[in-house]
Amino acid sequence: MATIDEFIENAGLYYERLGLSRTAGRIIGCLLADTDQAADAPGLRERLGVAKSSLSVALRQLEQSGLVERYRPTRGRRDHYRLADDVFGRAFRAKMTEFDAFTELAEQGLSVVGQDPVARARLELMRDMYAFMAREFPKLLDEWEQQRSPDAARAVDTTADGSGKPA
Amino acid sequence: MATIDEFIENAGLYYERLGLSRTAGRIIGCLLADTDQAADAPGLRERLGVAKSSLSVALRQLEQSGLVERYRPTRGRRDHYRLADDVFGRAFRAKMTEFDAFTELAEQGLSVVGQDPVARARLELMRDMYAFMAREFPKLLDEWEQQRSPDAARAVDTTADGSGKPA
DNA sequence: CTAGTTGTTCGGATCGTTCCGAACAACTAG
DNA sequence: CTAGTTGTTCGGAACGATCCGAACAACTAG
Incomplete structure (x- = not known):
């Protein structure tokens, strides 16, 4: 307790x-x-x-x-x-920008590393994996929204128009 | 450059x-x-x-x-x-433990908050959402592993048995 | 215009973290 | 056993981040 x-x-x-x-x-x-x-x-x-x-x-x-x-x-x-109405969604999306950041880091690495095949393969794997996550994670969020309530997306949109809820 | x-x-x-x-x-x-x-x-x-x-x-x-x-x-x-061979996978899984942590935080909140329906609904939403992510994210990782290479899982297992790769 | 309230900004102090250099322990070669 | 090398641990210093109290700006009521 x-x-x-x-x-x-x-x-x-x-x-x-x-x-x-x-x-x-x-x-x-x-x-x-x-x-x-x-x-x-x-x-x-x-x-x-x-x-x-x-x-x-x-x-x-x-x-x-x-x-x-x-x-x-x-x-x-x-x-x-x-x-905010979608605090947790926003927190997730904010965290998600890390995926893009690491994708870019991998690309930067590919641009500076030589032709060593091992290093290149590892950096390409890193780039593709983070890109995959950056692409798939939003789908997971959408899936959650739909599972929670079929018209959750609409509800979020209406609250985002700036009209305050509380009296 | x-x-x-x-x-x-x-x-x-x-x-x-x-x-x-x-x-x-x-x-x-x-x-x-x-x-x-x-x-x-x-x-x-x-x-x-x-x-x-x-x-x-x-x-x-x-x-x-x-x-x-x-x-x-x-x-x-x-x-x-x-x-490590699966550096990025390990990094993801380590980050994933945050999901469980926040699930527990939400449950702790539910145990201390009163009967206010607004607060309870929000905490329940938080708990369910993080639990959903903790449940679904590993599947995303598996999906990636399979997409990358059908026998990636086997490869990971063989390298995890302790036998060093390099000469 | 004056007085009171609310929110922001600034300088100084405090706290935690990280880093470095030196001493220490463990191990190997000869 | 001795000498040299490698990795770890410890105390002190330096850095960054955060927080607080006080001064400041913006606004409202009367």
């Missing part, structure tokens, strides 16, 4: 391994677990015990990577934050 | 983003590009310009993660190093 604080701390650790900062990961944990739909800066600040400035940079980081959305309730004074 | 040193440096950067240390990544780049099949410590040391101790820990790290194999030629005095 674990507490909510332990869960948030774990989220910080896990997302840190994914390349985010520790506090950014803890924010995600907070938004994941907290039932409060209207998370704002003071609330996060109290829950996480971090400085206002750290929240600012972490939230900007999360917003720019598309994982967290910022919105302001009508006639509200302060920003509120919520997870 | 790039040089071999730039390629090695890029490999260091890319593999560092994957969680390895910088020098470990540069070692991989070296083993990828260098036509010299018999890479040893002095050679790597000269090529990378790092201390002997740094090589030791990085090579141990790479060896324990299964990416690099250490062998000693018959009647040789020093160890030699080569990439």
Whole structure:
């Protein structure tokens, strides 16, 4: 049995391994677990015990990577934050860019290595494998979306038009 | 047009983003590009310009993660190093453990979050999605292995029995 | 215009990681 | 046994990343 604080701390650790900062990961944990739909800066600040400035940079980081959305309730004074509807899909796609990066790395290697057949074969294998993954992984995501709900794709599209959901 | 040193440096950067240390990544780049099949410590040391101790820990790290194999030629005095036959497959599988980790994180979240339906639905979605990926991704790897060469699996098995390849 | 609130930016301090050089242990050749 | 070589371990230094508190900018209400 674990507490909510332990869960948030774990989220910080896990997302840190994914390349985010520790506090950014803890924010995600907070938004994941907290039932409060209207998370704002003071609330996060109290829950996480971090400085206002750290929240600012972490939230900007999360917003720019598309994982967290910022919105302001009508006639509200302060920003509120919520997870993007397809947080996990976005996280997957972000990770997926590594495939392209390594494909390019392999191509760069082929351009600088000599004619040694062993090295060339290995680099070609590397290039083809990462290209294969970059090509097939999105299909896996689509497959998941369809399995989850036949009209999941449509739902994602409608939420992507910029109209905020919450009241 | 790039040089071999730039390629090695890029490999260091890319593999560092994957969680390895910088020098470990540069070692991989070296083993990828260098036509010299018999890479040893002095050679790597000269090529990378790092201390002997740094090589030791990085090579141990790479060896324990299964990416690099250490062998000693018959009647040789020093160890030699080569990439594992299925370096990339191993890298993929290592990355894949993140899926399980996040599945467990979602389950932990479900155990600590209340009955709020929104939070629960989101955590269940997270759990199911990562579980789906953890289940489907290995199939993708198998698919690749079969597409590349029908008896690739057999080849991998024979090289895994401990018999060193190089003379 | 003034006062109060919200979000951002900046300099300094702190923390963790990595690296290097030196001492150490293990092994081989002669 | 001795000398030389190879690989490992350890302490200190350097680097990068992150975080905090304070000053700053932007905005709103009255």
